[in-house]
Amino acid sequence: MSAARQGFDSFEKNNRKQLPFYIGLLAFGILGPLLFPNYTLQIAILWIMVLFAQTWDTLGGQMGYNSLGNIFFFGAGMYISAIVQVGTVYDVGLYTSASGAGKASFTPDQYYTGISLGILAAGVGSALLAPILGFIMFGLRAAYFAIGTLGVALAAGEIIGAWQWVGGGSGIAMPVYPGSADGRSEFFYWISFAAAVATFLVLRWLYTTRFGLAINAIRDDEDKAEATGIPTLRHKIVAWSVAAFFLGISGAIFGNMTGFIEPLEVAFPTVTFGIFMVAMPLLGGKGTLWGPVLGAIVFHVVKEVTWTYLLGWQWVALGLIIIITVVFFQQGIMGWMKEKWPEKFGVVIDPVTAAESREEATR
Amino acid sequence: MFGNIQLLIAAPALNVQLLLDGILIGAIFALAAYGLALVWGVMNVKNLAQGDYVILGGYIAWWGQKTFGIHPIVMLPIACVLLFIMGWLLYLLIIRWVINRDMFTSLLATFGIAFMLAQLLNVAFGPEIQTAQSGMTTRTLFATVSVAEIKVVSFVLCCVLAALIVAFMKKSRMGQAIRATAQDARAARIMGIDTERVYAFTYALNAAICAAAGVLISMIWVIQPFYGITHAIRSFVIVTAAGLGNLPGVIVAAFGLGVAEQYGGFVLGAELQQVSVVGLLLIVLIWRQIKLARLRQVVQ
Numbered sequence: 079m080s081a082a083r084q085g086f087d088s089f090e091k092n093n094r095k096q097l098p099f100y101i102g103l104l105a106f107g108i109l110g111p112l113l114f115p116n117y118t119l120q121i122a123i124l125w126i127m128v129l130f131a132q133t134w135d136t137l138g139g140q141m142g143y144n145s146l147g148n149i150f151f152f153g154a155g156m157y158i159s160a161i162v163q164v165g166t167v168y169d170v171g172l173y174t175s176a177s178g179a180g181k182a183s184f185t186p187d188q189y190y191t192g193i194s195l196g197i198l199a200a201g202v203g204s205a206l207l208a209p210i211l212g213f214i215m216f217g218l219r220a221a222y223f224a225i226g227t228l229g230v231a232l233a234a235g236e237i238i239g240a241w242q243w244v245g246g247g248s249g250i251a252m253p254v255y256p257g258s259a260d261g262r263s264e265f266f267y268w269i270s271f272a273a274a275v276a277t278f279l280v281l282r283w284l285y286t287t288r289f290g291l292a293i294n295a296i297r298d299d300e301d302k303a304e305a306t307g308i309p310t311l312r313h314k315i316v317a318w319s320v321a322a323f324f325l326g327i328s329g330a331i332f333g334n335m336t337g338f339i340e341p342l343e344v345a346f347p348t349v350t351f352g353i354f355m356v357a358m359p360l361l362g363g364k365g366t367l368w369g370p371v372l373g374a375i376v377f378h379v380v381k382e383v384t385w386t387y388l389l390g391w392q393w394v395a396l397g398l399i400i401i402i403t404v405v406f407f408q409q410g411i412m413g414w415m416k417e418k419w420p421e422k423f424g425v426v427i428d429p430v431t432a433a434e435s436r437e438e439a440t441r
Numbered sequence: 442m443f444g445n446i447q448l449l450i451a452a453p454a455l456n457v458q459l460l461l462d463g464i465l466i467g468a469i470f471a472l473a474a475y476g477l478a479l480v481w482g483v484m485n486v487k488n489l490a491q492g493d494y495v496i497l498g499g500y501i502a503w504w505g506q507k508t509f510g511i512h513p514i515v516m517l518p519i520a521c522v523l524l525f526i527m528g529w530l531l532y533l534l535i536i537r538w539v540i541n542r543d544m545f546t547s548l549l550a551t552f553g554i555a556f557m558l559a560q561l562l563n564v565a566f567g568p569e570i571q572t573a574q575s576g577m578t579t580r581t582l583f584a585t586v587s588v589a590e591i592k593v594v595s596f597v598l599c600c601v602l603a604a605l606i607v608a609f610m611k612k613s614r615m616g617q618a619i620r621a622t623a624q625d626a627r628a629a630r631i632m633g634i635d636t637e638r639v640y641a642f643t644y645a646l647n648a649a650i651c652a653a654a655g656v657l658i659s660m661i662w663v664i665q666p667f668y669g670i671t672h673a674i675r676s677f678v679i680v681t682a683a684g685l686g687n688l689p690g691v692i693v694a695a696f697g698l699g700v701a702e703q704y705g706g707f708v709l710g711a712e713l714q715q716v717s718v719v720g721l722l723l724i725v726l727i728w729r730q731i732k733l734a735r736l737r738q739v740v741q
Binding site: 144146214217218221222224225226228229230232233236237239240349353356360390391393394396397398400401404405406408 | 487489535538539542544545546548549550552553554556557558560561563564667670674677681710712713715716719720722723726727729730733734
């Protein structure tokens, strides 16, 4: 636990040490679709997973507020983008009620303006929803916050399912990409990749600022942070808005990538994506910069490779992975590496202190 | 929606119907919520798997009836024993490691258990909605209010079970040990209580209580592998509203939730019933927050 709580260490401040990580990731990002052209969309989903893990970690790892309902912003973004994309051309109510019957077409121009406006609106809209939700939820501490956010995400799916204007339970068919299937995969690959990289860079910068220190202070002791003059509520809301902005964008991208959105399975999948985005940063090591990225890659690759061999038992196995990660491996990959090679992370071990702490541990 | 409200005003008998249904089903909610309050209070574990123990209990009753033709009420003690054993095993395997950790760890670990149980039930029995047959009829009171006999039977069973649990907690050595551990685990250890065993027993007892609730639910309502989380949220609503270690509060809150849910389902439509449960959760959490804020001002 203590390892995860150290916050920004010298490894994360030292860009030279991280260089191999950057190069490896960029190389994979650029070469991935060229080397494995059949898996372009799979790798695109990997980048969305990376984005999920990072945005969850903003609250869960850096600020100590463990949300189980971040998927709410994903779904909200998806629906906002759908409404904007359809709404710029057709009447939304008529479009959804005629789903399947009337063949709605979008010219390439309409499509590209729609999708760029949609993604932007999804980000901004989700970021604006965060303060509204934040005012209600941030009074809740610890477990209550987790349960409250879980409730919000569960309720959102049901409410959208009952809202006929956006298609209710039968969902919305998204505009069709004007071009070939390969071009479509590549198009969505590059925007997913760009979104993940932008998220990483923005969050990396954010954690080095005073703001980053302030949310770390909230994590370590909220009452003391408030006493030292940090406006905690404002910081919490801004942090959630940042996370929500990127989550909304990821929702818009994912909705367009899937081509068809529906409230319970695609937009607000609380028990699948909603839990993945908690499990991935925990696996990688929460509260670190690279942990969520690493966790997401390991999780997604293992999941995709083993999934088909488990024959219906994959979800049971997933539950097992969550339990094992949470109970026995909570320091995550990064935390484990820090314990294994502390000198690489700039931790200097004083023999006297080490002996003392060992004594403490055995007591 | 407004049409439904007008209907309620125009036909008072409908209100009686909803109130009665709410209270009869609220008794079962009270049972599961008491289990949660027990685990929460004694070992500070927020058990999100609560609802899935309920559903598992229901499936045991349903399965017993389907394969061997045993009446679900006869399956009740069997389900309790099975879940008791399972609860003990889960304690040894998982819960033991999360007791002294932060709250989120226990929450997420039990969520993992919940997820796994739901998926196991899905693999074993499929995602269809099931219901166990009690073989009892429905009676009509005052020509307008209909009462299923099984609901009354389950209400009586709930009362009996609750009385048994309370007596157990008050009189038996283990019950006393559980209460002592809840008050101060360290002091209890000094007095020679094996707190590890107390924790294991508490967790297993909670699973058994949930199983009993689940068997009753399977007869008067429906069960489905993924309905567990709603039951868990119901228990959280009740315990959060009532507070820990407050048995009368739990009972009142459970009846209140049952009635509110019946009204919510009637006024908003059945598809928004889950939303009304979650809405109640948010209202209870916010209300609790306002109460705490007021308390903070008094302290200042």
